[in-house]
Amino acid sequence: MKVGVTIAALFATGLAGSVSAQTELSLWYHGAGSANAEEALVNQLVEEFNANQSDWKVVIETFPQLAYNDAVGAAALAGELPDILDVDGPVMPNWAWANYMQPLGIDEAKLEGYLPGPIGRWNGEVYSVGLWDAAVALSTRRSTLEKYGIRVPTLDAPWSLDEFNGALEAIAASGDFEYPLDLGMAWKGEWYPYAFSPFLQSFGGDIVDRSTYQSAEGALNGDEAIAFGEWWQGLFENGHVPGTSQDAADRETGLLDGKYAMSWNGNWAALPVVEAFGDDALFLPAPDFGNGSKIGAASWQFGISATSEHPEGARAFIEFALQDRWFAAFSDGTGLIPSTASAAADTVNYAPGGPLEVFYGLSEAQALVRPVTPGYIVQAKVFEKALSDIANGADVADTLDAAVDEINEDIDSNGGYGH
Amino acid sequence: MALVTPDNSGLRLFTRYAVLVLVAVIFIFPLLFMAMSSLKPDQQLLADTNSLRAFLPVGDLSFNNYTDAFARAPIGVFVFNSVVITGVTVVLTLFVCSLAAFSFVFLDWKGRDVVFSILLATLIVPYETIFIPLLLMASQLPWIGAEGLEIGWLNTYRVQIIPFIADGLSIFLFVQYFKDLPRELIEASRVEGASWWTIYRKVVMPLSGPVIATAAILKFLFMYNQYLWPLMVVQAEEIRPVMIGLGYFTDQLNVPWGEVMAYLTIITVPVLAFYLSLQRVFIASVASTGVKG
Numbered sequence: 001m002k003v004g005v006t007i008a009a010l011f012a013t014g015l016a017g018s019v020s021a022q023t024e025l026s027l028w029y030h031g032a033g034s035a036n037a038e039e040a041l042v043n044q045l046v047e048e049f050n051a052n053q054s055d056w057k058v059v060i061e062t063f064p065q066l067a068y069n070d071a072v073g074a075a076a077l078a079g080e081l082p083d084i085l086d087v088d089g090p091v092m093p094n095w096a097w098a099n100y101m102q103p104l105g106i107d108e109a110k111l112e113g114y115l116p117g118p119i120g121r122w123n124g125e126v127y128s129v130g131l132w133d134a135a136v137a138l139s140t141r142r143s144t145l146e147k148y149g150i151r152v153p154t155l156d157a158p159w160s161l162d163e164f165n166g167a168l169e170a171i172a173a174s175g176d177f178e179y180p181l182d183l184g185m186a187w188k189g190e191w192y193p194y195a196f197s198p199f200l201q202s203f204g205g206d207i208v209d210r211s212t213y214q215s216a217e218g219a220l221n222g223d224e225a226i227a228f229g230e231w232w233q234g235l236f237e238n239g240h241v242p243g244t245s246q247d248a249a250d251r252e253t254g255l256l257d258g259k260y261a262m263s264w265n266g267n268w269a270a271l272p273v274v275e276a277f278g279d280d281a282l283f284l285p286a287p288d289f290g291n292g293s294k295i296g297a298a299s300w301q302f303g304i305s306a307t308s309e310h311p312e313g314a315r316a317f318i319e320f321a322l323q324d325r326w327f328a329a330f331s332d333g334t335g336l337i338p339s340t341a342s343a344a345a346d347t348v349n350y351a352p353g354g355p356l357e358v359f360y361g362l363s364e365a366q367a368l369v370r371p372v373t374p375g376y377i378v379q380a381k382v383f384e385k386a387l388s389d390i391a392n393g394a395d396v397a398d399t400l401d402a403a404v405d406e407i408n409e410d411i412d413s414n415g416g417y418g419h
Numbered sequence: 420m421a422l423v424t425p426d427n428s429g430l431r432l433f434t435r436y437a438v439l440v441l442v443a444v445i446f447i448f449p450l451l452f453m454a455m456s457s458l459k460p461d462q463q464l465l466a467d468t469n470s471l472r473a474f475l476p477v478g479d480l481s482f483n484n485y486t487d488a489f490a491r492a493p494i495g496v497f498v499f500n501s502v503v504i505t506g507v508t509v510v511l512t513l514f515v516c517s518l519a520a521f522s523f524v525f526l527d528w529k530g531r532d533v534v535f536s537i538l539l540a541t542l543i544v545p546y547e548t549i550f551i552p553l554l555l556m557a558s559q560l561p562w563i564g565a566e567g568l569e570i571g572w573l574n575t576y577r578v579q580i581i582p583f584i585a586d587g588l589s590i591f592l593f594v595q596y597f598k599d600l601p602r603e604l605i606e607a608s609r610v611e612g613a614s615w616w617t618i619y620r621k622v623v624m625p626l627s628g629p630v631i632a633t634a635a636i637l638k639f640l641f642m643y644n645q646y647l648w649p650l651m652v653v654q655a656e657e658i659r660p661v662m663i664g665l666g667y668f669t670d671q672l673n674v675p676w677g678e679v680m681a682y683l684t685i686i687t688v689p690v691l692a693f694y695l696s697l698q699r700v701f702i703a704s705v706a707s708t709g710v711k712g
Contacts, residue, residue: 032667033667061655063654063666064664064665064666065666067650074650077555078557080558080574248673248676252673253462
């Protein structure tokens with residue numbers, strides 16, 4: 001009798017176990033150690049997904065951002081990729097091309113109304129989607145512009161090149177500030193292509209020729225690019241911006257401390273400006289240097305690894321994350337821009353009348369994703385070095401020619417990167 | 420012939436100590452900067468770098484950076500992992516490499532010189548150049564553990580330890596040291612009927628303090644500073660070492676320098692403690708072998 005009861009109990013336990021068993025999905029996330037609320041929100045998202053259905057259980061592993069991309073590369077080599085990958089937007093084409101990722105396979109109708117930045121496309125397919133984006137603007141004070149008789153630009157009527165240069169000269173001539181403009185030269189790495197390549201694109205150049213992605217010739221060293229390079233160098237030569245050795249502390253608080261009249265900075269740094277200047281705070285669109293105002297786009301996104309044995313589970317998780325309530329929660333927690341207008345309406349900062357509403361408009365109207373090519377990760381570093389060298393006095397045409405050669409050699413040695 | 424008088428011998432002594440103090444100050448400045456900076460808020464820390472204040476405990480001092488650093492990353496876990504990984508590797512390296520060196524110096528076997536030459540050749544191959552094939556091998560290696568046969572060593576302590584136990588440099592150091600030991604001792608022991616194992620254990624190793632200290636310190640530093648290998652083979656936070664932990668303190672744009680300095684101060688303590696505990700024998704070894712740490 002006892003044996004019968006035991007067998008029945010074991011059977012029942014096993015049955016119950018099989019009914020409630022969730023298949024494990026691994027998720028790698030880049031934000032270990034991040035001081036903001038992002039990591040907590042990702043954990044909350046995972047917990048809610050796990051609790052809301054019975055098929056899948058997402059297990060998260062967090063990495064420090066500094067090590068994340070290298071860790072993914074090594075894991076791909078060893079065949080140890082997770083099911084769900086967190087990927088920086090401009091890096092995604094490289095991972096897709098290198099077979100680290102597979103297309104998301106979600107209905108694109110669900111992505112209607114999204115800002116352009118959070119959707120990661122490669123070879124005509126969506127590989128990744130983000131819950132947020134970021135935007136850059138010229139932060140300043142209305143009173144500063146009024147004092148020097150400078151027109152307040154708008155999205156519809158941004159500053160032209162001449163107006164922008166005139167504004168810098170007027171402020172510089174006053175001697176009221178250490179520098180008229182802070183570009184954030186204390187920041188390195190991805191900041192350069194993210195924040196500065198839109199200037200080049202507004203001049204009419206680019207990091208690479210986007211029509212073929214097979215060469216940077218003409219794009220990065222054509223007349224427009226040289227005009228950009230000379231203007232860029234002039235900013236430093238004329239003392240309009242701090243150089244590449246800018247103090248990191250000044251970058252953080254120089255605008256608030258009155259050292260700089262304007263600061264080229266992201267929405268993530270905007271709230272302290274609002275708090276410090278109140279109604280006097282202004283976030284201005286990028287100047288139009290001849291080919292429309294441009295700002296960078298695309299932030300971190302979720303995608304499915306090429307080796308995932310459960311892409312349907314990974315897809316289910318990503319679709320669960322693509323809800324306005326999560327966009328709004330992440331935006332409220334981190335200050336980033338939600339991916340849709342409907343989510344923005346539910347946020348503290350980006351709702352109509354909110355202190356950062358202008359950034360949603362900037363993102364919607366001016367955002368241009370960085371070159372969508374696997375070679376971008378090399379091109380970004382070449383671009384950074386070229387701009388840094390030019391800022392420090394290198395010959396503009398020679399530097400850009402050398403950058404073009406380096407980019408073209410890389411494209412050639414990688415067989416054109418699959419375009 | 421110059422005479423050494425009490426006067427000029429005192430001057431020489433003073434000069435010697437002055438130079439030594441100057442050198443000591445130069446070497447201690449980075450540590451001092453790190454420790455002092457760990458007590459200052461970021462703004463003050465960066466501002467102080469323009470003056471000698473960077474090396475002084477002045478201004479708004481607190482342990483806030485330490486509190487924040489512990490809140491940001493599981494520092495205790497990282498330090499524990501590094502100490503375990505490094506400690507186990509050092510002990511096993513000393514044992515395996517000294518045994519290998521003993522064999523090269525005292526045992527007569529066919530092909531010994533060829534094998535030793537090959538071993539020496541490995542000294543010029545940087546680890547970084549073999550990491551990718553090593554990674555592929557490690558991902559396919561079998562292991563019999565508590566759960567039976569497993570394939571793949573990734574994400575374990577052993578993958579951070581075993582590949583680094585045997586190394587050419589440690590064997591070379593032991594070989595050079597063993598060669599200088601008096602042969603008579605070994606021969607007398609053999610005449611007395613001692614086995615090779617007994618000679619290794621009771622004659623050779625007790626006389627090898629300086630080289631043991633040197634090999635231990637070099638291996639300790641190499642293992643404790645490992646970054647690339649654990650980055651490639653370890654994904655789980657609970658087995659990450661300290662150098663990977665440093666990445667927790669940087670993101671794309673901002674670096675909390677005070678917390679970085681606090682973290683560096685904490686993870687420097689085991690290194691200093693280990694070095695100071697072996698300092699005397701290490702210096703004796705440097706003096707006798709000319710090996711630099």
